[in-house]
Amino acid sequence: MKIGIVVGSHRHDSQSRKVALYLEQQLQSLNAETWLHDLAHDPLPLWDENLGSGEGLWAFLPDLVEQLQSSDGFVIVSPEWHGMATSAVKNFFLLCNVQSGLAHKPALITAISGGDGGAYVVSELRTSSYKNNRLCYIPEQLVVRNVGKVFNADSAENDPEAHTYFVDRADYSLKLLLAYSEALGALRGGGVVDLDGYPNGM
Numbered sequence: 001m002k003i004g005i006v007v008g009s010h011r012h013d014s015q016s017r018k019v020a021l022y023l024e025q026q027l028q029s030l031n032a033e034t035w036l037h038d039l040a041h042d043p044l045p046l047w048d049e050n051l052g053s054g055e056g057l058w059a060f061l062p063d064l065v066e067q068l069q070s071s072d073g074f075v076i077v078s079p080e081w082h083g084m085a086t087s088a089v090k091n092f093f094l095l096c097n098v099q100s101g102l103a104h105k106p107a108l109i110t111a112i113s114g115g116d117g118g119a120y121v122v123s124e125l126r127t128s129s130y131k132n133n134r135l136c137y138i139p140e141q142l143v144v145r146n147v148g149k150v151f152n153a154d155s156a157e158n159d160p161e162a163h164t165y166f167v168d169r170a171d172y173s174l175k176l177l178l179a180y181s182e183a184l185g186a187l188r189g190g191g192v193v194d195l196d197g198y199p200n201g202m
Contacts, residue, residue, distance in 0.1 A: 001031070001033065001072050001181055001182070002032065002071045002072050003027050003033070003034050003035075003074065003177065003181070004034075004037070004067060004068060004071035004073075004074045004075075005020050005024055005035070005074070005077065006036075006039065006074065006089070007020045007038040007039060007077045008076065008077055008078035008079070008085065008088050008089035009039070009040055009078070009088070010043075010087075010088055012041060014079070015079065015112055015147040015148065016077045016078065016079050017040070019110060019112060019147065020036060020075070020110075022151045023075055023077075023170060023174065026170060026171060026174055027075075027174055027178075030174060030178060032178060035067050035071060037067070039086075039092065043088065044091060044095060047095055051095060061095075065101055066101075067101075068096070068100050068102060069100075071105065072181040072185060073105055073106045073107065073108075073180065074105060074107040074135070075107065075110055075177070076089065076107050076109055076125065078109075078110075078111060078112065079111075079112040079114075079121070080117045080118050080119075080121045083117070083120040084120060085124045085125055089125075089129075093129040093133065097133060098133060098134055098199045099195070099199075100133060102134065102135040103193070104184055105135060105136060105184060105188075106136050106138050106180035106184055107136065107138065107177075108138055108141065108142065108173055108174070109121070109122050109141040109142070110141070110142040110144065111143045112144050112147050113145045113146070114146070114147060114148060115146065116145050116146070117145070118145055119143060121143075131200075131201035132200050134195075136184065138176060138177060138180050140172075140173050140177075141173070142166075142170060142173050146159070146162065149162055149163070
């Protein structure tokens, strides 16, 4: 089982990356292989009409698609900025068509907030990010509020009650994601998916 993790913050030393690295460690402890793409450390070009040419800015794309295709599920991590998911995350989904490797694979939304927000990221991603790539968000999500007080390596920096809650909730969510990954693998191999006949969502 391989789970891809996409980190959507533009900041190099971000709270989103901190949480993503924690989730990656937990997935590995559950015997999952992981792949992590941090859009701050390895940003993607903005969409343009040459996408798919394999040339210039897009020479990297086959390697990215190979990682996506070899993944069984995904964790999408995005901070909430101005009540929105980041432009890096939105651009990632613009680059992912139905052949990119997301189709009929489960994903766990992980929204990050320095305060009491985060819900708008969940709403936005569930509304507009899956249509043509066919990613399947599981009905569970993580909304990590007051993120500066949880998932810190130095336990003195954590709020004990909040940290314990989010650790337990993350463990539950990741186990669900792995179960969905196994179940949807059977669906993809069952002969009912026709991405050539129906390449775009309605």
